[in-house]
Amino acid sequence: MSDEQFRAEIRGWLHEALTGPFAAAVGTGGEGREHEAHELRREWERHLGRAGWIGLGWPSEYGGRPATLAQQVIYHEEYARANAPGRLGHMSEQLLGPTLLAFGTPEQKARFLPGITSGEDIWCQGYSEPDAGSDLAGVRTRAERRGDTYVITGQKVWTSLAHLADWCFVLCRTDPDSTRHAGLSYLLVPMDQPGITVRPITQLTGTSEFNEVFFDGAVAAAEHRVGAEGEGWKVAMGTLGFERGVSTLGQQIGFRRRLDAVIARAHENGAWQEPALRDRLVEAYVGLEVMRHSAVRLLASAGEGLSGLEASISKLQWATWNRSLGELAVDVEGAGALLTGPEYELDDAQVHFLFSRANTIYGGSNEIQRNIIAERLLGLPR
Template sequence: MDEFRAGVRSWLAEHLDPALKGLGGPGREHEAFEERRAWERKLGAAGWNGIGWPERHGGRGATLAEQVVFHEEYARADAPARVSHLGQELLGPTLIAFGSEAQQRRFLPKILAVEELWCQGYSEPGAGSDLAAVSTSAQRDGGEWVVTGQKVWTSLAHVADWCFVLARTEPGSKRHHGLSFLLVPLRQDGVDVRPIRQLTGTAEFNEVFFDGARTTEVVGEPGDGWRVAMGLLGFERGVATLGQQIGFRRELEALCRLAEETGAADDPHIAEQLNRAWVGLEVLRAHAVRTLGDASPGAASVVKLVWAGWHRRLGELAMLVRGASGLVAPDGLDAWQRLFLFSRADTIYGGSDEIQRNVIAERVLGLPREARP
């Protein structure tokens, strides 16, 4: 494993353009987007995209431990945020697990080559964390599905080529019954993508309106979309979270330095909070390592609940360290203000804290289900 780690580290040191370091990520996806896309194509040409995918599908067949090492070294190198994360880490593994051979041949190579970008069509105005309440519908018209409805908070839809969409395909069905997992091309009549401006002033989230959009692609059997959608969410909270935690550690270390430089660390309350943040990050990593590959009900919910709360509290702590100067932004937001504002969303997107707690209560602890319409 040491040899593999050294190989990853050496390749990144040789090929990563220093001008790309630290670019992109939540609230900053607009930064050097095309340059980051070109960088990912270089990664793909060298075989670093989809490293956990089986070799027969173009991956490296890397072990779980090797995948962890790659994500950790990528984060330690301060390499830029990935533009094809949704395709490589979510849809690709989902197609490998649930897709047809024809779909695998059609889509997987273009994901690895970063020729087609993807977005996720799950949340709706009336079905955010309560995903089973989706109302976007799709009806058969010959060999096609005609999609009508609205999705919201769709990350990077404005630059994506395709969207994987959870839609209701059985009229009159309720909750998780009668749903299908569709692959919908976005560059067609009947699709309207509208960016949503955030507190940070950026607009990486979008509303997506489907008005007669068409597709021939359904993953799995029609009506079996809930199973496919849940399988995808399991991939969403996999080994990449350990790389994410390297970024968290970098933020915490920088905040500790700021507290020392400004004298804020002399305040016993702030010093205690910084120590608590350090302990919390160690617990976060230990839990993530312990549960790698855990497919049991609620495991993904615990991971999401823990990291989101920690990161949101770090944003609040950053404002405490900054003091009164953190309340003004005469020349635009700085990194700490952006962290505070965007991390407010961490406990909401990808499944709110309330929903994660319900999942843990019902599926792990066996408590009575919450009443639902």
């Protein structure tokens, strides 16, 4: 199948699916709006799975569908262009799935990948901790090996979808005498068990997109450790590379829609006549074009997953750009952007401004990304 035939197929399927039973899901679940339409979006995941749109490029024995890298990019672009629902299965498909394909045993792949490609299993990521966010090597959550299981004690924070997830991939310390990158292991942990408590975190937007997760004697099967014991850092870094892979190009379609809306609003309310605001709008347009060309170049050379350095460049670019656009959106609105509804009701520009502040913190803060680029690319001292 040619790329244009593939684009026509996914575009036609999305048009039909999103004007049918899932019409109410269109546009739901974006950044800062993860609380919307959970049940409908969960059924949407299953609908995607039944139609074969999860696991593009994965082996067919796990429910995947043959697709080139270009076709995977096309899929993400068309998905974003259709304003399809925010994916509950993003971390399942874009993070854990590729990690298992790269590092998992045949038994782990057979056990977990079909649940992802069917849209049945939702995963969350247990990385950050109160004292180990961007400095992930400072993880303190511990897992003690007891026979065929690990017993886990500790706390994770900023865990997206933990209140909905069936499973969590958890980075924890299995060697109590180790420090930093050594002695960490990567465990697959069922969420529905005694010993796990999920506590939502209320954000500036008034919603709860993230959670605290407390492990108090929770267990994971030893056979569900990905990679060797003590080599979890390598696996975790692999996951982060996949996180910033082909889906970022689809993300940029969403950025384009958001930028177009800000530009349209500037024309509507006259803000376009302000030279300083007009310059910033042009700068945002140019920045998005540069970001897209950079992402295409990086992916063309790296494939589906980026190395740590490439991933840092990509993350720094889009996070900074989107935060700046959030600031620009409220500046275009003017003084009215300081007002909310009677029950702290926020409009789209206000939600974008508040939530985009998190972009430069989660997934590795801008400061950490700059350190990585400075040390590993430019050869500057630590």
